[in-house]
Amino acid sequence: MGNFEITDNFYLDGKPFQIISGAIHYFRIVPEYxxxxxxxxxxxxxxxxxxxIPWNMHEPKKGEFHFEGxxxxxxxxxxxxxxxxYVILRPSPYICAEWEFGGLPAWLLAEDGMKLRVSYPPFLKHVQDYYDVLLKKIVPYQINYGGPVILMQVENEYGYYANxxxxxxxxxxxxxxGGVVVPLVTSDGPFEENLNGGHLEGALPTGxxxxxxxxxxxxxxxxxxxxxxxxxxFWVGWFDHxxxxxHMTGNLEESVKDLDKMLELGHVNIYMFEGGTNFGFMNGSNYYDExxxxxxxxxxxxxxxxAGQITEKYRRYRDVIAKYREIPEVTFTTExxxxAYGTLPVKEKVSLFSVLDDLSAPVESSFPQSMEKLGQNYGYILYHSTLDTEExxxxLRLxxxxxxxxxxxxxxxxxxxYDLELLKEKELDVTFERGxxxxxxxxNMGRVNFGPRMEHQRKGIGQCVQVNGHMHNHWKQYTLPLDNIEKVDFSKEYKEGLPGFYRFTVDIDETADTFLDFEGWGKGCVFVNGFNIGRFWEIGPQKRLYIPAPLLKKGENEIIVFETEGKTRDTIVLKDEPDIG
Structure with a gap:
């Protein structure tokens, strides 16, 4: 059993300990790596x-918990x-992290009047229910009980949000x-007003x-x-939207100097040591003017x-760290x-409209409802009606x-x-037969993960569809989280220029990391052997999607592309180098 404490310094078993840490988000990296x-x-x-620790992943539905894979x-x-x-855990219900809804579960928004990250009893009750399960998992790994966990964090950058x-x-x-006995920290922006609002008694303030x-x-x-x-x-780079x-990059020379000064004066956690991937629909969003x-x-x-490759920044940081502690010899054990698996021709394709009923059971309503009200968290939703009274x-306004x-x-x-265009009426000139x-x-492009707009992140259509000045009623609502991609029936009709699914296969005799080049494709997402590897969009900057080798298998592999703009090619290409812009 060990002991970690904070007085004038950090002390591990009574001896001064300098924390030199790096951030790795386990939920952004396949466990095999x-x-x-x-x-x-x-x-x-x-x-x-x-x-x-992302609450939304561990409790995707109220009361349904996942700690596997x-x-x-x-x-x-x-x-x-x-x-x-050693390990620092940050089990706050809110994590920011450029992650969908800052790690909060979307089902919170199904409740009218939900207030986030304040003394609002329904929110606190949900947090307690989550902690009742989560803390039992992590408490035994504290250093006091023979584990490696030396610190845990209360909340996250709270001074940026509220007070x-x-x-x-x-x-x-x-x-x-719930059993946390290791020292607690808070982390906030390095400004007095942030620290005034975000620090609290019994936790060390950090920046x-x-x-x-x-x-x-x-x-x-x-x-x-x-x-x-x-x-x-210690932000060593930045994220892309x-x-x-x-692709956003940091100033390496200035960053190296800052790290040196940080280790001279104190302690550091490098954010990020490895960033990883926003698999699935887990990317977050920001919202300032748009x-x-x-x-x-x-x-x-x-x-x-x-994809885990060592960079020049890694080597320069290692040189700095070597001034403060001995660098250990480590053998890398994972090959x-x-x-580059090459160009793959499309094998089958089908329009979304043809397979709607295979993927979703429609919910009928006089008025449209948001994803959250229909029990959906992520992905797409299709609202279907007929134009029976309109000439x-x-x-059009949503x-x-x-x-x-x-x-x-x-x-x-x-x-x-898109976005701001949804706030005003769109003028059109579309003729059609009655009915x-x-x-x-x-x-849902990814819920905002920072600031007060988080309480206004219901997706889909929450109020009404206005056609020619009047509300249009009677809808069939198809929730499309696309977590059942195996139900797509490629034998059904395909029409050019519409949202659709495209099936590819690749036979391989050796699994390796590869990168899917989506040049010539419009917008959508990709599934590899049923696993959602994330979104693509022709506007960039990212031009290829990372496919880690553990998602592949020897023999036949299936890749399904869902594309929404009707902009496609007859091929995709698997290359051996990334291109993130």
Missing amino acids: WQDRLEKLKAMGCNTVETY MLDIERFVKTAQELGL DREYLLAMRDKMQK NFGSKTEERFEVLKKYTDGGPLMCTE WGNGG LTPDVTSYDYDALLTE IKRK KLEK WEANDRANIFVDQKPVTTL ADFDILME
């Missing part, structure tokens, strides 16, 4: 690994311990009553920043009561690439290969609609409305 990433972390000189937090912690690494002291105290108390180390630590000193100075998120013009959904790659210009389609709408009349594309099909395919 955890060992490799942790070995590379140790080989750079880090003695600790840090990770968030990529969500096996216990296996991740044990793997770190076997390598001699509800009672809420912060409640979150601290829930953790401690999140990417530059100006001395200046930031001087501010932090005012709050630590003589305790150690730590940057809990669709359409941002190119919606900016993050791309599938969470490369972050980190020390390892999205990772890359392969023409001249004006009320309380998010995030992107493809509109069809008579199963022909009419217009696409024509009227379909609206809505996509």
